[in-house]
Amino acid sequence: MIEARNLSKAFGPVEAVKDLSFAISEGEVVGLLGPNGAGKSTTIKMLTGYLTPTSGTVKVAEMDTSRDIQAIRRRIGYMPQDIPLYEDMIVLDYLHFISDIRQIPAAGRREKIKEVAERCSIEKVITQSIGTLSSGYKQRVGLAQALIHNPDILILDEPTSDLDPNQIVEIRNLIKEIGIEKTVIVSSHILSEVQATCGRVMIISEGKLVADGSPDELLARERSDNVVHLTFQDVGPEEGGEAIGRLDGVSKVKVLEAGRFIVEAKTGKDVRPDLFHLAVARNWVILEMRTEQISLEEVFRKLTMN
């Protein structure tokens, strides 16, 4: 559905996006993740044709952004960062304005607007001037605007940045629901958000794609099986440390307080069975044994920090 090939964008001497290539197929919900200033918004703006790439190409639904941009825009619903809306307009007038440009026929337009207002829960403020709305409502008006023409592709640039926890859950559910049939791209620097809504995560750092996969895949890739956290009941630090250290394949034992150990093994070696047998032989009670868990936060930090 969306294909970017060797995409680069430079603003004068600043290279915001460097040689980015990726493909997104129909029906995928993709999270574009990266620290502030990583090039997420720039990438998105190139997908919508707002920015012209310095080099490289973007194809949306088999059409090239450099040639068929109007046809592409008809199929995209886009909510830019910071939800820029005409503050002097009434919500309803604004939605009519968007419907005019989106060429939604007059017959059935009322129903469409009503439906989208319900979906984004903005019915209560529909006759209010946009400038008087709270940022949570503004964000949802921005979303309604992007959904009104029932687009095949929905692109949301930081959709939940101004919402309270309840609204965040609402929007996430909405994104999931839309993602069942549509292609959705959500940019964010909030990891839990991407983890909660997206089947696929692309991590961008300094304009480059540094990771691409499902959240689980990314976790698995960075997880290390050769670090084991271990807790025995009533085992002295010296006694335990010595015994574990003598096991085959163990390269390092870190002794923590009260029978807790961190065992590092040589690469490729799983020492958990040996640890079990050791415990059985010595009649030690294992309270806990786990390989080191890494969170998406840590993956993110690892990939985006130099």
Added chain:
Amino acid sequence: MNKLKNILTVFKREFLSFFNSPVAYIVITVFLLFAGWLFFQQFFLMGQASMRPLFGLIPILFIFYAPAITMRMIAEERKTKTISLLMTLPISNMEIILGKFLAAEALLGLGLLLTLPYALTVSSVGMLDWGPVWGGYFGALLMGGAYLAVGMFCTSLTSNQIVAFILGLGICFVFFIIDKILIFLPEKLTTVFEYLSVDYHFHNIARGVIDVRDLVFYLSFIAAFIIYSIYAIQREDWR
């Protein structure tokens, strides 16, 4: 057909938004205040039933009036970033600029319409020749369009309304003054500079003589600045 619809959509939003903010009321009131005061000051001195004093003033008044109308049109969209949404909707830059330009022209026309009572007042006290009056209004719309096109171009260049206004004022002034500095120029250039003056063509039309050359001048002048504006809004450095 769709093009026309899109232009109309932009026009409608833009024109109504003048009245959602105090801008339209202030700009029109100030324009009428100046036009009225200056007109009647001269009118009583001349003691003739004629609208000439008004149309003599309009080229100068419009130098301020036109950029004041257009200054916010693109600059404000940039400042509030609404342009990033507008320019990713299925609508072309030409449709955006034309819609906004026509909205500006409509507001300028509204200001002019409100000077019609002056003409009615004048005709009530003496024999007013309506031919030059209609010619004057028609010419004022064309000349106003030329100034507005310049204003559109200036607002397309910046995200700062003040910059747009001052720049527009400056460029409009150049096209106004251009045939008044002819004595400093070599003779060969005078016809060229005279032709480039917005004021010169206006006075031709305001006499009630509608010449194709004057129409061609205004229409091509407007078209040129509209095209510059269309190119100018594609600039990307502030994004």
